[in-house]
Amino acid sequence: xxxxTATVQRRSWYKRNEIATTPWLxxxxxxxxxxxxxxxxxxxxxWISFHEWDxxxxxxxxGLGNYERLLTDDRKFDTSFxxxxxxxxxxxxAIPAGLFIALFLNQTVRGIRLYKSMFFFPFVLSQVxxxxxxxxxYLPREGLLxxxxxxxxxxxxxxxxxxxxxxxxIIAAGLWPQTAYCxxxxxxxxxxxxxxxxxxGRLDGAKGxxxxxxxxxxxxxxxxxxxxxxxxIGALRSFDLISVMTNxxxxxxxxxxxxxxxxxxxxxxxFRMGYGAAIAVVLFFxxxxxxxxxxxSMWREEKGAR
Amino acid sequence: xxxxxxxxVLGLAGLGLLTSTALAELTGDLRIISDMSxxxxxxxxxxxxxxxxxxxPDLNIELEIVDREAWKTQIRNALSANPPDVINWYAxxxxxxxxxxxxxxxxxxxxxxxxxxxxxxxRGAMTIDGRQWGVPYTYYQWGxxxxxxxxxxxxxxxxxxxxxxIANCQVILDSGRKCYAIGTKFLWTAGGWFDYLNMxxxxxxxxxxxxxxxxxxxxxxxxxxxxxxxRRLIDMGAFVxxxxxxSWQEALTFFTDGDATAxxxxxxxxxxxxxxxxxxxxxxxYQFPVITEGxxxxxxxxxxxxxxxxxxxxxxxARAFLQFVTSPDVQTRINxxxxxGQLPVNANSSVDADExxxxxxxxxxxxxxxxxxxxxxxxxxxxxxxxxxxxxxxxMVFPDNLDDILERLEDARQRIYQ
Numbered sequence: 001x002x003x004x005t006a007t008v009q010r011r012s013w014y015k016r017n018e019i020a021t022t023p024w025l026x027x028x029x030x031x032x033x034x035x036x037x038x039x040x041x042x043x044x045x046x047w048i049s050f051h052e053w054d055x056x057x058x059x060x061x062x063g064l065g066n067y068e069r070l071l072t073d074d075r076k077f078d079t080s081f082x083x084x085x086x087x088x089x090x091x092x093x094a095i096p097a098g099l100f101i102a103l104f105l106n107q108t109v110r111g112i113r114l115y116k117s118m119f120f121f122p123f124v125l126s127q128v129x130x131x132x133x134x135x136x137x138y139l140p141r142e143g144l145l146x147x148x149x150x151x152x153x154x155x156x157x158x159x160x161x162x163x164x165x166x167x168x169x170i171i172a173a174g175l176w177p178q179t180a181y182c183x184x185x186x187x188x189x190x191x192x193x194x195x196x197x198x199x200x201g202r203l204d205g206a207k208g209x210x211x212x213x214x215x216x217x218x219x220x221x222x223x224x225x226x227x228x229x230x231x232x233i234g235a236l237r238s239f240d241l242i243s244v245m246t247n248x249x250x251x252x253x254x255x256x257x258x259x260x261x262x263x264x265x266x267x268x269x270x271f272r273m274g275y276g277a278a279i280a281v282v283l284f285f286x287x288x289x290x291x292x293x294x295x296x297s298m299w300r301e302e303k304g305a306r
Numbered sequence: 307x308x309x310x311x312x313x314x315v316l317g318l319a320g321l322g323l324l325t326s327t328a329l330a331e332l333t334g335d336l337r338i339i340s341d342m343s344x345x346x347x348x349x350x351x352x353x354x355x356x357x358x359x360x361x362x363p364d365l366n367i368e369l370e371i372v373d374r375e376a377w378k379t380q381i382r383n384a385l386s387a388n389p390p391d392v393i394n395w396y397a398x399x400x401x402x403x404x405x406x407x408x409x410x411x412x413x414x415x416x417x418x419x420x421x422x423x424x425x426x427x428x429r430g431a432m433t434i435d436g437r438q439w440g441v442p443y444t445y446y447q448w449g450x451x452x453x454x455x456x457x458x459x460x461x462x463x464x465x466x467x468x469x470x471x472i473a474n475c476q477v478i479l480d481s482g483r484k485c486y487a488i489g490t491k492f493l494w495t496a497g498g499w500f501d502y503l504n505m506x507x508x509x510x511x512x513x514x515x516x517x518x519x520x521x522x523x524x525x526x527x528x529x530x531x532x533x534x535x536x537r538r539l540i541d542m543g544a545f546v547x548x549x550x551x552x553s554w555q556e557a558l559t560f561f562t563d564g565d566a567t568a569x570x571x572x573x574x575x576x577x578x579x580x581x582x583x584x585x586x587x588x589x590x591x592y593q594f595p596v597i598t599e600g601x602x603x604x605x606x607x608x609x610x611x612x613x614x615x616x617x618x619x620x621x622x623x624a625r626a627f628l629q630f631v632t633s634p635d636v637q638t639r640i641n642x643x644x645x646x647g648q649l650p651v652n653a654n655s656s657v658d659a660d661e662x663x664x665x666x667x668x669x670x671x672x673x674x675x676x677x678x679x680x681x682x683x684x685x686x687x688x689x690x691x692x693x694x695x696x697x698x699x700x701x702m703v704f705p706d707n708l709d710d711i712l713e714r715l716e717d718a719r720q721r722i723y724q
Contacts, residue, residue: 055382056407069721075714140548161551161703249491250550251700268378269683269692271403 042284049277055265059274066278076252077279080260083167084236084286087256090171091178091235095227098182099220103212105183106190116187123180131244134173135160160246163253170241170254178234182227189223190216225297232290236283257283332362336623337390338369341377350645358630365623385409389615391624397431397609398680399517399687401439404613410439411614411621413628421629424652427671431609431680440613441628444641446573446648447666448498448606448681453567454590456483464592468506468535471595475544478567485544487566489557490702493695497682498570500698501606504532506597510604510676517685519723523715533712535597537705550703558582570594572608573648576662591665593673604676605669608684609651693718 014021049066051059070077105116122130137144140158149157159169193216201215217224239258242248248255248263255263257279263269265276336358342351348371355369370390372380377394384390385404395401404410414437416422417429422441432438457463457474460481465471475485490496505513508528515521516529523529539545546560555578560566562582569575579589596603612631614624630636637650642658649657649667657667670678683691697711 054403054407056386056403056409073717140551158548158551161548247491249493249696249699250703251696263692266379267692268375269688271382272689 045277045280045284048273049275049281051274053273055271055273062274066275067282070275070278070282076255076260077257079252080255080257080279083254083256086167087171087174087235087238088232090168091174091231091238092228094175094178094182094231094234095224097175097179098184098227099186101179101183102186102190106187120180120184122177123184125177127174127177127240128244130173130177131170131241134169134176135245138169161250163250166246166250166254170238170245173245174234174238174241178231181230181234185223185227185230186220189220193219225301229294236287236290257286331364332620332623332626333364334366334620334623336365336367336392336620336627338367338392338627339377339384339390339394340369340371341374341394343371343374343377346644347646350640354631354636354640358627361630362623362626385615385617389617391614391618391620392627393613393615395440395611395613396680396684397428397440397442397611398684400680400684401432401434401611401613402687405434405439409616411616411618411624412437412439413441413614413625414438416441416625416628421625422632424634424654425632427653427678428609428651431678432611440611441632442609442611442651443631443637444646444648445607445609445651447670448502448570448572448594448608449666449669450592450594451561451569451571451575451579451662452590452592453561453564453584453588455588456564456567457590464590465595467595468597472538472542475539475542479543483564484546484560484566485539485542485568486546487557487560487569488545488549488702489552489554490549490699491551491553491556493692493699494681494683495554495557495571496698496702497691497695498572498606499536499702500532500694501679501682502570502594503536503597504529505604505676505679506594506601507532507535508598509601510679513604513679514677514685517679519687519690519719523712523719529712533701533705533708536701537708540702540705545702550699572606573662573666577647586661591662593669602675602677603673605674605678606681607649607670607674607678608681687722690715690718690722 048059050061050063052062052065053059101119105112105119125133138159140146140156140161145159146156149155157165159165197215197219198211201211206215237258238256239262242254242256242259246254248259261276261279261283264272264279270276338351338355340351342348351371352369355367359365359367381393381395381404384393386409389409395404401410417425417432417438425441428442428445429438432440432442452464456478460477462474462477465474478485488495488499501513504516508531512521512528516523516526521529546557546566549557554571554575557566558569558575558578559582561569562579562584576589580586593603593605612628614621614628618624631640632652634650634652634654637652637655638658640646641648641650641655641663643660643663647658647660647663649663649670657663679685682695686694694715697715700707701711
């Protein structure tokens with residue numbers, strides 16, 4: 001009896017609270033890094049955005065001044081914002097395009113693996129390489145695009161040099177790898193389509209588009225959701241292509257918010273940290289909107305599954 | 307050539323021995339961070355460090371060479387955390403943020419006490435608030451590089467006035483070529499054109515007043531005249547098409563292929579022109595022509611510099627290094643055609659026997675009474691420069707947007723220079 005109580009006392013604090021603390025111990029490294037690299041910087045950015053600061057000297061408090069300028073009379077911000085919207089909408093074309101290619105490739109013929117990998121190839125390339133390839137493709141005098149247009153008798157266009165076309169030119173370049181990504185997602189999704197349901201659909205007389213719309217697509221819903229998420233995120237991360245292809249030009253017409261933020265705060269002529277941080281905060285809230293939506297739909301999905 | 311180089315190294319080492327006996331012996335570490343990362347500047351920097359090390363055997367020199375573009379943003383970290391003893395940077399307004407933040411050592415005493423003789427001409431570029439914050443080590447002229455062979459073929463001669471320039475250009479256009487190669491993708495090349503047109507139309511002082519935010523972009527008549535002059539060239543079709551899609555290097559092919567006959571550029575463009583197979587008989591140089599009669603000519607001559615961070619550990623050695631770099635013999639050697647291929651900053655140095663360096667040196671020493679500017683992106687504050695160059699590029703493509711562009715620049719001016 002005595003010895004039993006002794007062993008109970010000898011058990012360490014950790015042993016006694018093992019069930020409660022172990023999960024936290026496993027989470028600790030993650031929480032630590034997530035807060036140091038993500039959560040704390042978010043609050044710091046918000047704090048910096050209320051100041052004027054060149055990154056070296058004293059920070060001067062300007063309150064909401066940066067936001068006031070940003071939202072009332074900054075044409076660069078307007079251009080960047082609307083370019084972001086263009087990216088978000090047009091980039092979604094990658095989803096139907098990816099679905100179409102996936103349906104096309106979802107067959108068993110000789111060498112299909114080779115064709116699949118060739119369609120997937122652009123996604124493996126670095127965005128910088130994609131940007132370079134497309135900027136050569138668009139070159140005004142010697143580019144392949146103009147050579148092709150000349151064959152059908154159309155005049156030369158300088159897509160990346162024309163402020164009304166440049167953004168669309170870059171989006172087209174971005175769609176190339178993004179379509180491949182969506183295609184791969186749908187190809188794996190198609191593997192999981194239940195053949196019995198297709199059989200049943202066929203017995204009920206579903207064919208072609210109706211079969212796709214009412215039988216296949218509902219089963220591809222998880223793949224569509226993921227494709228949607230990665231495409232939205234991809235559209236908001238369009239920085240590399242813009243930087244490589246036009247460097248924000250001509251005369252700033254292809255800027256997006258992330259590029260503008262970089263220019264203001266970290267580029268050669270930048271170091272207006274407060275203003276850059278204000279742009280970052282606006283971009284953060286835009287992204288937050290999407291993230292909340294994604295989390296909400298995932299939560300709803302899980303609840304429905306239970 | 308190798309032998310002469312060795313001989314000069316030996317000679318310098320000898321000279322070093324002579325001077326070092328006069329100085330107190332330097333000890334400790336000397337940490338240098340340099341942005342001279344292109345092949346020949348890199349060799350120059352390495353040889354400078356090696357020679358300085360030979361002169362001061364007790365001094366341990368640590369040289370770190372950083373990519374030139376990366377350095378433009380890395381300098382901030384380098385200066386604030388554990389700063390080295392010597393760094394590279396640029397003259398004029400580019401120094402301002404670091405001077406204001408107290409990160410550059412004030413070395414006015416060196417300029418005053420005669421340690422830096424022969425540098426009076428470049429002192430202005432190193433001055434902020436009446437004090438000096440570093441030393442220059444090289445600079446280069448800007449001007450019009452042109453295809454001598456095509457000019458000869460068309461019977462043209464170097465123009466000295468804007469009217470002659472335009473008359474020449476008309477002949478060139480009639481021959482199916484463009485007058486000027488330019489690539490404005492990275493904007494700054496348009497800044498060069500504005501610098502020259504404005505300095506020639508309104509004078510150096512007007513240009514500097516504009517750079518310092520004292521003149522209005524929309525109200526000032528002179529600014530409008532500058533753009534009107536520029537527009538004459540644009541309306542003629544003098545510049546290559548689609549220049550907004552090319553970098554300056556890509557636009558160089560117009561020049562080397564003979565599709566464009568002239569290039570307003572810095573002297574650094576000569577090396578790639580030669581590499582592309584043009585001989586010195588095919589290229590020549592002239593000073594940007596006079597627009598308004600009687601105005602003393604101002605020139606762009608960007609200057610690269612050395613500075614001592616205020617947090618440096620071994621300032622004594624750093625000062626000795628700055629003095630060494632700017633001394634006449636070192637200046638002569640590092641700027642010659644085999645090394646940097648630019649102009650020495652010391653008036654007692656000699657210029658290498660190179661067609662372009664000689665012309666540039668003569669131009670800057672005899673025919674730049676207006677003054678020497680650094681360049682659009684170094685004379686204007688950073689934010690004004692970036693807004694401005696973007697506007698200049700837009701003007702070159704859509705000259706009709708001028709009013710809108712000037713309004714934008716004026717808005718920026720009122721915000722930036724408060």
